[in-house]
Amino acid sequence: xxxxxxxxxDSTIFWDALGTASPExxxxxxxxxxxxPRPLTLSKLLSFGRPLSPxxxxxxxxxxxxxxxxxxxxxxxxxxxxPFIVGTNPYVTRTLEAxxxxxxxxxxxxxxxxxxxxxxxATQLEFLVQSHANDIPTxxxxxxxxxxxxxxxAVSDFLDSTIRNRIAVRLIAEQHIALTxxxxxxxxxxxxxxxxxxxxxxxxxxxxxxxxxxxxxxATFGVHPNVVIDGHLDTxxxxxxxxxxxxxxxxxxxxxxxxxESHWKAFGMSSLREMPSVIxxxxxxxxxAGSKNSSYLSIRVRDEGGxxxxxxxxxxxxxxxxxxxxxxxQEDETDGGPYxxxxxxxxxxxxxxTKGEAGEADLFGEITGKGIETGxxxxxxxxxxxxxxxxxxxxxxxxxxxFSLDGWGTDVILKLRxxxxxxxxxx
Ligand code: ADP
Ligand code: MG
Numbered sequence: 311x312x313x314x315x316x317x318x319x320d321s322t323i324f325w326d327a328l329g330t331a332s333p334e335x336x337x338x339x340x341x342x343x344x345x346x347p348r349p350l351t352l353s354k355l356l357s358f359g360r361p362l363s364p365x366x367x368x369x370x371x372x373x374x375x376x377x378x379x380x381x382x383x384x385x386x387x388x389x390x391x392x393p394f395i396v397g398t399n400p401y402v403t404r405t406l407e408a409x410x411x412x413x414x415x416x417x418x419x420x421x422x423x424x425x426x427x428x429x430x431x432a433t434q435l436e437f438l439v440q441s442h443a444n445d446i447p448t449x450x451x452x453x454x455x456x457x458x459x460x461x462x463x464a465v466s467d468f469l470d471s472t473i474r475n476r477i478a479v480r481l482i483a484e485q486h487i488a489l490t491x492x493x494x495x496x497x498x499x500x501x502x503x504x505x506x507x508x509x510x511x512x513x514x515x516x517x518x519x520x521x522x523x524x525x526x527x528x529a530t531f532g533v534h535p536n537v538v539i540d541g542h543l544d545t546x547x548x549x550x551x552x553x554x555x556x557x558x559x560x561x562x563x564x565x566x567x568x569x570x571e572s573h574w575k576a577f578g579m580s581s582l583r584e585m586p587s588v589i590x591x592x593x594x595x596x597x598x599a600g601s602k603n604s605s606y607l608s609i610r611v612r613d614e615g616g617x618x619x620x621x622x623x624x625x626x627x628x629x630x631x632x633x634x635x636x637x638x639x640q641e642d643e644t645d646g647g648p649y650x651x652x653x654x655x656x657x658x659x660x661x662x663x664t665k666g667e668a669g670e671a672d673l674f675g676e677i678t679g680k681g682i683e684t685g686x687x688x689x690x691x692x693x694x695x696x697x698x699x700x701x702x703x704x705x706x707x708x709x710x711x712x713f714s715l716d717g718w719g720t721d722v723i724l725k726l727r728x729x730x731x732x733x734x735x736x737x
Contacts, residue, residue: 335410338417342383347478350377352506352706353733355481359489359502364425367493371422371431374486381479382413388468395459401452405445412438425493432490439483446473450692454630462628466697469629473701478737481505481550506729509546512592512609513539515554516562520590523562523689527570530689535569535613536587537562545594547607548730553702557710560695561611561722562588567634567689568615568720575616586614586719605728606708612721617714626712627700632693699724706735 331339358370389397389406396402415438422428449472457465488504520537527534565588573585593608618626625631696712703710708726715721729735 331410332414335414338414339383339386342379342413342417345380345383347377347380347384350478350482350737351733352729352735352737355485355737356503356506356733358485359492359504361499362489362493362496362502363499364493367425367428367489368422370486370489371428374435374482375416375419375422375431377482378479379413379417381475381482382409382416385409385472385475386413388471392468393459396452396456399452399456401448401455405448405452408442408445412442428490429494432487435483436487439480439487442476445476446694446698447692450630450694457630466629469697470701473698474705477553477702477705481737503548505550505552506548507551508548508730510549510551510554511546512554512607513543513545515551515558516590516592516609519555519558519562520588523559523566526563526689527566530567531570533570533585534566535585538587538589539592540589541592542594543592545592545607547594547726547728548732549607549726549728550706553705554726557699557702557724558609558611560699561724562590563689564695565611565613565615565720565722568617569613570615572614572616588613605730605732606725607728609724609726610721611724612719614719617716617718617720618712619714619716623714627697628693629697630693632691634690634693705737706732 354373358366358373360366386406386409389402389409392402397406415434419431422431449469453465453469460468485504489502492500492502492504516537516539524534524537569585569588573581573583577583589610589612591610591612593610595606622631622633696710700710703724703726706727706729708724710725711723713721713723727735
């Protein structure tokens, strides 16, 4: 019987004070030590839904059952290899325990033999994904407390590989979950792409994210700038919508905050002067060339929020670098080590977060934080928005670059690889 009762949203129950693995888990992990994750391509992931059938769902289940534990083994090993003092941090220990528990559950899960058993497996897998929703904020809190015992490079390498691994695990799990429910809905065989939306609309996504970030900004500052969308408005492209949503939310949060703060700095908080809009421009070379010779979709998010100072430019993609919570009239970042001086532990989250508030997971299990007073969300404060967004953009071979016109504003250029026909992309 699957041990579903051990899965819960409250990962604290997985935490034992010593952070040691049970003998059963140690034995299981040893078993998996030499089983490296098999390279996963997008085409492999999509193949289970093309066409979607009871047989393909069975293959998808066994693929998830074999691949996810392999990837969790890597994560567990990486967490166990952190310097001792970091490993004793309660947040880090909690994350490690949650991974061991999930690994044990998956590694001992019986083979799925029928559609009914698969429905049960998919339900439990969904719980498992949810139980890990807070992993990154939890780790962020851990590194906030003890990251100084590691070099900034080591922290950033660790977080990069943790987040990449997590994206892959979620893609495998969520693909299986999406296909399982899709098969349940349609009794006849069909093509279903699961987590990839073949006609993802950037304009719709920008509108939805602007609305959400606007509410967050309103709750924080009482005002928010408008968003103007231009460019190739009708274009659609194949992508993983939750990835695009995550990136756009983070970019808009940064643009909104910069716009309001720099407007207030220039004209005062009570000024009735209109705030400059944030401009999101969509560019799809397919639309201009009229052929599918280019497989990238670009979005530029432009604001007149004063830009990033030269001094801060080299730090903005570092985990935990933030200027949030500092007085509007304060000068740019003070001297000191790039990690220690700008560490998030010293700043308050904008939006009602407490000092060093690690934030909570948003709908997609990533960091957006949750304002304690506003209840809507935290606009900034962890310093994870840009590095994580760039990681997401690069995941399928895209890019994210920030250009600052110091004193005027910022352009962020996001290029995302269209996933249609990009079957060989490795995940
Ligand atoms: P956070 O928003 O939590 O501070 P981010 O990683 O999103 O973390 O951004 C890091 C820092 O980069 C911000 O604190 C801010 O100083 C700077 N930054 C990012 N985007 C902008 C922007 N559009 N305009 C001005 N500064 C920006
Ligand atoms: Mg941000």
